[in-house]
Amino acid sequence: MVSKRTQEILRVDAEKVVHGMYIVGRNQGIVMEKAHGIYVVDTEGKEYIDLSSQLICVNLGHRRQEIIDAVTKAMNEIDFVTTFFGMTNPYIVEVSEKLARLTPGDLNHFHYTSGGAEAVDSAVKLARFYWSRQGLAGKYKIISLYASYHGSAGISTNVTGLGRGLNQNPFGPVSSGFVHVAPPYSYRCMFGDVADCGQATLDYLEAVIQAEGPESIAAFIAEPIMGAAGVIEPPPGWWPRVAELCKQYDILLIIDEIMSGFARTGKMFACEHWDVQGDMMTMAKGIVNSALPFAAVALNDRIYDVLKDNHMAHGFTYSGHPIAAAASSAALDIYVRDKVVENAATVGNHIKQRLEAEFVPLPCVAYADGRGLFQALELVSNKKTREPIDLPTKDKLCQDLFDAGIFTRVIGWMGNRMFICPPCTITIEEADRALDIIKPLVAALKPK
Numbered sequence: 001m002v003s004k005r006t007q008e009i010l011r012v013d014a015e016k017v018v019h020g021m022y023i024v025g026r027n028q029g030i031v032m033e034k035a036h037g038i039y040v041v042d043t044e045g046k047e048y049i050d051l052s053s054q055l056i057c058v059n060l061g062h063r064r065q066e067i068i069d070a071v072t073k074a075m076n077e078i079d080f081v082t083t084f085f086g087m088t089n090p091y092i093v094e095v096s097e098k099l100a101r102l103t104p105g106d107l108n109h110f111h112y113t114s115g116g117a118e119a120v121d122s123a124v125k126l127a128r129f130y131w132s133r134q135g136l137a138g139k140y141k142i143i144s145l146y147a148s149y150h151g152s153a154g155i156s157t158n159v160t161g162l163g164r165g166l167n168q169n170p171f172g173p174v175s176s177g178f179v180h181v182a183p184p185y186s187y188r189c190m191f192g193d194v195a196d197c198g199q200a201t202l203d204y205l206e207a208v209i210q211a212e213g214p215e216s217i218a219a220f221i222a223e224p225i226m227g228a229a230g231v232i233e234p235p236p237g238w239w240p241r242v243a244e245l246c247k248q249y250d251i252l253l254i255i256d257e258i259m260s261g262f263a264r265t266g267k268m269f270a271c272e273h274w275d276v277q278g279d280m281m282t283m284a285k286g287i288v289n290s291a292l293p294f295a296a297v298a299l300n301d302r303i304y305d306v307l308k309d310n311h312m313a314h315g316f317t318y319s320g321h322p323i324a325a326a327a328s329s330a331a332l333d334i335y336v337r338d339k340v341v342e343n344a345a346t347v348g349n350h351i352k353q354r355l356e357a358e359f360v361p362l363p364c365v366a367y368a369d370g371r372g373l374f375q376a377l378e379l380v381s382n383k384k385t386r387e388p389i390d391l392p393t394k395d396k397l398c399q400d401l402f403d404a405g406i407f408t409r410v411i412g413w414m415g416n417r418m419f420i421c422p423p424c425t426i427t428i429e430e431a432d433r434a435l436d437i438i439k440p441l442v443a444a445l446k447p448k
Ligand SMILES: Cc1ncc(COP(=O)(O)O)c(C=O)c1O
Pocket: 055, 115, 116, 117, 118, 120, 149, 150, 151, 152, 223, 227, 228, 256, 257, 258, 259, 260, 284, 285
């Protein structure tokens, strides 16, 4: 029985707060009030290990003092000034210099937004702007993957492929100019039982480029490892071939690192695993440890040089918000100072070994996917038929996880992939504790 205070908060919440990505008028029955390190704490004082870093976004662990201090200091100097009309502030300049040092290759220029979806919307608009400035406004189509998630704003909703229509259809017609192709999800290949799903998706991508006409395509956008789809990693040669195809057909490559960036996969950016660099790269979440809304799209020199000296009628009131920039600047320092990338790689390898040895043999675990602290288990009720665990089983598992003091999500393309994505600062001992808690719950799943 929860306290009167918690009950009252939940009652008002159900009436007044319309939650995203949930059933309107309902809530989970838990009120999170505090957070520290790898833990979130509810109004009953119960601690939960944050095994999904909330929305895979609190990469440095909760409530970092350095970020609190930076924000407090900045707020004592300034509240808000615009970056429109060529105005600037030291905070956004400082963070831009730091980002340029961390981002791969010549991704040296940054346009700022409040969230990931706005960054994706901006990247798509800038891709079209890039072509139109060269007299090629007919190059406007965007290719993305079914199973991708790129956000819920105007353009990003159209780019997103996940949800089998759920993310688009109830909200009115999808705009034209958005083309989706099959994702490299070999376990559930859209082409059925083919020998090499990755190759089949690449062949299909090339066929679609040819059929649509490369002269009509502005950009291809994808997540290095599909996150909201359930941490689905493509086969090894997939990304290098995608980059080749983009080059061959003169299509811009936008890499969406909103979830996979900032140490998450054991590299600063996941695209580094395949030595691939986009013409643009979208970033959010870990960029500011999610302490404030802050996101960016990075442009390489090629894009910047074409856009330079053009008036860009695009931007958001909070683009380059100085307080959020101060928070981001402090977060970026922590990644470097504390070697967070190396920690994510080391602890991630340890987790991977345990998942392979102790979880994959369990009756309802099909396989473990991902790397670093971006990993997931595919949960099935039958390993032969690959039938996903059903909804009641999943709901019970989620409740058992909450009861056991674990906050994570079981979502994805088929709604059956369990995130193992703790903060990238987690220690091996803490990771072991989390795995020891979830193991009996996953082991208790009954095959059909
Ligand atoms: C890869 C990717 N792109 C874009 C977004 C949208 O970001 P936001 O929710 O900040 O708008 C997300 C959010 O999870 C994401 O994972």
